[in-house]
Amino acid sequence: MVEDGDIVMFNRQPSLHKMSIMSHRVKIMPYSTFRLNLSVTTPYNADFDGDEMNLHVMQSMETRAEASEIMSVARCVVSPQSNKPVMGIVQDTLLGSRGFTKRDTFLRKDMMMNLVMHLDTFTGKLPVPAILKPEPLWTGKQAQSLILPDFSMARFANGRPDAEERVRGPRRTAAPRAAPPPCRVGHPDDETDELSPGDTRVVIDRGELLCGMLDKKSLGTGAGGVIHTIANEFGPQGVRAFIGAHQRLVNYWILHRSYSIGIGDTIADAKTMDDIVATIDDSKREVKKLVEKAQNNKLECQPGRTILESFENNVNQVLNKARDKAGTSAQKSLKETNNVKNMVTTGSKGSFINISQMIACVGQQNVEGKRIPYGFLNRTLPHFTKDDYGPESRGFVENSYLRGLTPQEFFFHAMGGREGLIDTAVKTAETGYIQRRLVKAMEGVTVKYDGTVRNSQGEVLQFLYGEDGMDAVRLENQKIAHVGMHIDKLRKMFEHKFDDPNYGRVHESPVGQPWMRPGLAEELKRDPLAKEELRQEFEQLLEDRRLLTDPRLGPFAKGKADPPSPVNMNRLLRKAQGLYPVDASNPSDLKPIDIVKKVRSLLDKLVVVKGTDALSVEAQYNATYNFFSLLRSQLASKRVAGRAPRPPRRRHARDTPAAVAPVGACWSNTASRRRPSTGCSARWSRASCSTDASRARWWALWPRSRSASPPRR
Numbered sequence: 001m002v003e004d005g006d007i008v009m010f011n012r013q014p015s016l017h018k019m020s021i022m023s024h025r026v027k028i029m030p031y032s033t034f035r036l037n038l039s040v041t042t043p044y045n046a047d048f049d050g051d052e053m054n055l056h057v058m059q060s061m062e063t064r065a066e067a068s069e070i071m072s073v074a075r076c077v078v079s080p081q082s083n084k085p086v087m088g089i090v091q092d093t094l095l096g097s098r099g100f101t102k103r104d105t106f107l108r109k110d111m112m113m114n115l116v117m118h119l120d121t122f123t124g125k126l127p128v129p130a131i132l133k134p135e136p137l138w139t140g141k142q143a144q145s146l147i148l149p150d151f152s153m154a155r156f157a158n159g160r161p162d163a164e165e166r167v168r169g170p171r172r173t174a175a176p177r178a179a180p181p182p183c184r185v186g187h188p189d190d191e192t193d194e195l196s197p198g199d200t201r202v203v204i205d206r207g208e209l210l211c212g213m214l215d216k217k218s219l220g221t222g223a224g225g226v227i228h229t230i231a232n233e234f235g236p237q238g239v240r241a242f243i244g245a246h247q248r249l250v251n252y253w254i255l256h257r258s259y260s261i262g263i264g265d266t267i268a269d270a271k272t273m274d275d276i277v278a279t280i281d282d283s284k285r286e287v288k289k290l291v292e293k294a295q296n297n298k299l300e301c302q303p304g305r306t307i308l309e310s311f312e313n314n315v316n317q318v319l320n321k322a323r324d325k326a327g328t329s330a331q332k333s334l335k336e337t338n339n340v341k342n343m344v345t346t347g348s349k350g351s352f353i354n355i356s357q358m359i360a361c362v363g364q365q366n367v368e369g370k371r372i373p374y375g376f377l378n379r380t381l382p383h384f385t386k387d388d389y390g391p392e393s394r395g396f397v398e399n400s401y402l403r404g405l406t407p408q409e410f411f412f413h414a415m416g417g418r419e420g421l422i423d424t425a426v427k428t429a430e431t432g433y434i435q436r437r438l439v440k441a442m443e444g445v446t447v448k449y450d451g452t453v454r455n456s457q458g459e460v461l462q463f464l465y466g467e468d469g470m471d472a473v474r475l476e477n478q479k480i481a482h483v484g485m486h487i488d489k490l491r492k493m494f495e496h497k498f499d500d501p502n503y504g505r506v507h508e509s510p511v512g513q514p515w516m517r518p519g520l521a522e523e524l525k526r527d528p529l530a531k532e533e534l535r536q537e538f539e540q541l542l543e544d545r546r547l548l549t550d551p552r553l554g555p556f557a558k559g560k561a562d563p564p565s566p567v568n569m570n571r572l573l574r575k576a577q578g579l580y581p582v583d584a585s586n587p588s589d590l591k592p593i594d595i596v597k598k599v600r601s602l603l604d605k606l607v608v609v610k611g612t613d614a615l616s617v618e619a620q621y622n623a624t625y626n627f628f629s630l631l632r633s634q635l636a637s638k639r640v641a642g643r644a645p646r647p648p649r650r651r652h653a654r655d656t657p658a659a660v661a662p663v664g665a666c667w668s669n670t671a672s673r674r675r676p677s678t679g680c681s682a683r684w685s686r687a688s689c690s691t692d693a694s695r696a697r698w699w700a701l702w703p704r705s706r707s708a709s710p711p712r713r
């Protein structure tokens, strides 16, 4: 007899990864179907169109203990496969999240009370409403902040280019076929500032959503998103609680707001429709010209292609361009209130292609990567004359789904669609068999008590798992800042220029803020030993950079280093700054030389491979080099001393210094496998949600904007 709260194992086949079998807690409900949280369907690859799943009830306490401690859903949120979550917010909750956190979403008191009623963590105290008169109104962001645990992050909303990409411009692809334009629905390209008019800059500061809408980029399974950060900072129960609370909150709100899409969402205005028709007519004319050219033997042969291949390639390019152009104009015509566009922007369902196919033009149908082949004698269908190489006879569907397809177009569409079905079936069978052979070959391989990896014969495959002993679940990609940095900037940021008369000021500029206490610079200049140490520190940074980017042996030969590393240093430092209020108005009283010594002793303590023989020393060196480089870069003396401290915050009971884990606490080979967390407590109820000092925090959050920050008092 299974009761509420029992632990069971749940499985959906094919079991392709470890998240295909997870343990759940039972809630007995009427009717004979399994019901499960939407967010857990992603790792199972499950939907509700007739899927079958199996539930196993365990028969011993040991099994139950293992199941709940190793394979529970909460413990499988972050996957070791790619160091990122496999579960996120999906479907209607995701769709609702964006609307809920929009700038113009306000909640009346009755709605607010009903929302907090669903939260376990509600303390009985509502935040001060954002608008007081004529009636109290709360923003969706305020309500969202009620359930956000105490952490900080910043990113762009869905569809925004990453900061990196923005600086370097769009990535160039060498793909022969033109890739569809990236989805920029609702995110104007000219919006490049940190503060975004479209509210696409997401900033969460100490558990408060300051700006930005939460969409797939933040709430999805992406590395460094809300789910990932909460999982790393607050553990399995923290992330479980967040997903649950978020779903209850947003689902209740969207239930009362309602949402639907209809034909009306797929109709563009008259001018756009004219544009689309003109674009497609133009391209058809262009293809006609190409056909004539080919028939008159005037077509140029492309290198490596026959004349027919060159012709087909040209035609493809013209038609693809037409489809993209028509699609873009269709997408641009849609208003902010369009429900399909809203779904695509949020990332919950649909894509740019879907929008353009519904509104503008379905586009070229392909079979085996080519235009529809001649199945009859010299023609595709009896509807066409023989030897017709034009777009229509070879499967170009110029109509949209809204306008409807002609019988010929419908047939071509069915041909192209069928290939997709066959592909799926064949791929499933093939990958399934590959998977089976791989699993068979590696089924006995485990990490043993001493960190070695051995097979069922007891043969050692690796002396240290992954040769660095790191647990992939705990890793996050972290940028080693000085690798790939311009040498001038690197010197500015890291080198102590004792000879500079303005040494000790930001950027060695006479008007720069001093980052050392007065007199310390002079003191340093007179100390040859300290000078030598600091010089060596800088030399080491240069050496790290040289080794990591070595064109032959370096792991980051391309010049950009963001290796998966344990301990999120940025977050840890920011959190520590918040916990130990530093007087922001004064320059740091840290002596650079002390920082160098502390960092060195810290690195000495991180021993992954013990032993003094040559092999052990080399193994230790190899296992730690990336992480040490990261630490040396993050904790470089000039950077640490010059780091802008954040303004002190109101202290909470939870903010005890003891809550800060020592750096390196998550090093998986150390005896205590503690998480890289700064506050491991699973309980993160917020006493209140104030908006005071938000602006000051916003500035303090950004090292990059330090030069633009308001002057220190």
Ligand SMILES: [Mg+2]
Pocket (backbone or CB within 6 Å): 046, 047, 048, 049, 050, 051
């Ligand atoms: Mg299904």
